[in-house]
Amino acid sequence: MTFRTRFAPSPTGPLHLGHAYSALIAAQEARAHGGEFLLRIEDIDQSRSRTHWEDQIYDDLAWLGLSWPRPVMRQSERTKAYARAVAQLTDAGLTYPCICRRADIEAAAGAPQEGVPQFGPDGRIYPGTCRARVFPESQDHAIRLNMAKAVEGLTELSFVEKGALFAGAHRLDAARLVETIGDIILVRKGMAASYHLAVVVDDAEQGITQVTRGADLWEATQIHVLLQRLLGLSTPDYHHHDLIRDDAGKRLAKRDDARAIATYRADGATPEDVIEMVGLTP
Numbered sequence: 001m002t003f004r005t006r007f008a009p010s011p012t013g014p015l016h017l018g019h020a021y022s023a024l025i026a027a028q029e030a031r032a033h034g035g036e037f038l039l040r041i042e043d044i045d046q047s048r049s050r051t052h053w054e055d056q057i058y059d060d061l062a063w064l065g066l067s068w069p070r071p072v073m074r075q076s077e078r079t080k081a082y083a084r085a086v087a088q089l090t091d092a093g094l095t096y097p098c099i100c101r102r103a104d105i106e107a108a109a110g111a112p113q114e115g116v117p118q119f120g121p122d123g124r125i126y127p128g129t130c131r132a133r134v135f136p137e138s139q140d141h142a143i144r145l146n147m148a149k150a151v152e153g154l155t156e157l158s159f160v161e162k163g164a165l166f167a168g169a170h171r172l173d174a175a176r177l178v179e180t181i182g183d184i185i186l187v188r189k190g191m192a193a194s195y196h197l198a199v200v201v202d203d204a205e206q207g208i209t210q211v212t213r214g215a216d217l218w219e220a221t222q223i224h225v226l227l228q229r230l231l232g233l234s235t236p237d238y239h240h241h242d243l244i245r246d247d248a249g250k251r252l253a254k255r256d257d258a259r260a261i262a263t264y265r266a267d268g269a270t271p272e273d274v275i276e277m278v279g280l281t282p
Contacts, residue, residue, distance in 0.1 A: 003035025005212045005239075007061075008199070010042045011054035014260035018214070018244040020064060021278040025241050026212040027066050028280070038206055039068040044075040044191060044198050060261040064271050073206060075198055082193035085201050085231055086143060086186055094150050094230065095186060097141040098130040105129070117180045121219035122196070125182040143187040147178050150230060159225045163239040165215055172222050184223055196223050204233040212239045244278055 007023040009015060015023075030037035039061065043049035061068075089095050100108075108127045109118065117125060131146065157172035185194045193201070203211060203224075211224075218240045228235045264274055275281070 001209060002207070003030065003033035003210065004038060004206065004208050005029050005035070005210045006038040006040050006203070006206060006208055007212070008040040008042050008202075009057055010045070010048075011050055011057060012045070012048040013053060014262050015057055015060045016244075016259045016261065017274070017278055018259075020060075020261055020274055021244050021280070022212070022214055022241065023061060023066060024064065024275060024278065024280055025239075029210065029212055029239065035209070037066065037068055038208070039072050040202060040206065041072055041074045042195070042198070044193060044195070046076060047190070049076070056262060060265075063265065064261075064274065073202060075192075075202065078198070078202065078205075079192040081201050081205065082187075082198055085197060086193070088231060089145065089186065090143075092230070094146055095143050096131055096146055096183075097133075097135070097137075097139075098126075098144045098183075098185070099133075099135060099139060099141045100126075100129050120181040121217075121223060122181060122184045125180070126184075128183060131183070140189055142185050142189050144183040145186050145227075147181060147183050150226065151177050154226075154229060157222075157225055157229060159221065159235050160237045161240065162210060162237050163215075163241055165240055165242060166218060170221075172225060177222060177226060181223060196220065196227065200224050200227045200231065200233065203236060204228070204231075208236050210237045210239055212241070214243050215240045216243060 005026045007019075007026045009019055009023075027037045029035075039057075041054055041057070043054065086095065102124075105124055105126060108129050109124060119125060126144065130144070135141075151174035154174055157174070158169060159172075160169050161167055184196055186197045188194050192198075221238055221240075225235050227233075261274060264277075
């Protein structure tokens, strides 16, 4: 089996040093295994995605010396694939519509109870308000996964982590998925899919054998492994690398233009300079 890994940025702002680090590590992994490095554009959120940021992604990565097969997969062109995945889960009785706004969820959560998780990798743990609701299908709604139903009878949910931070084989606990993650969103209002659903479907379509990404997505991996099982997809290996942080120890964000790759380029930095800045060897 050909080793394949990927770098999957969203065109919602400039790539920064953290993106450079992730893309370079993925490319190094592909070279070390004699495999392929793929690029995917995660533009599922069309309200925030911009063509000029996508063009900048291609330009910055090429400047760093990276190359990838074309054409590039773009999530905005894969709405039918996501719809099929949702239909599969719905036909299995594992989904339900949800009309709750964020404010509704916060209000329903009530006062925090000691020892009860309030937040998971998908944000505030949903209190299940719409789980038994009935309302017109025409009403604008999101689609959620009924986690309790989804994990019924599932055994041996596991994955292998290749990165040094979490290295080893990891087994998922069904009860913990219900208690600490809850009913995740599969389709957001006005969008074709949530990040969790889209990334699982896309990794399978591209034949990804190792997902290479930042440690901030470590907790989300259990969601992805579950969805892979429910959809009958294979589970790749994972490599969660450490994060590039600013002087205060905060991980970089796209709004941190001072550390954008384009800013360093404009200031005269070379690709080798940027590679050294992120602690890698040119």
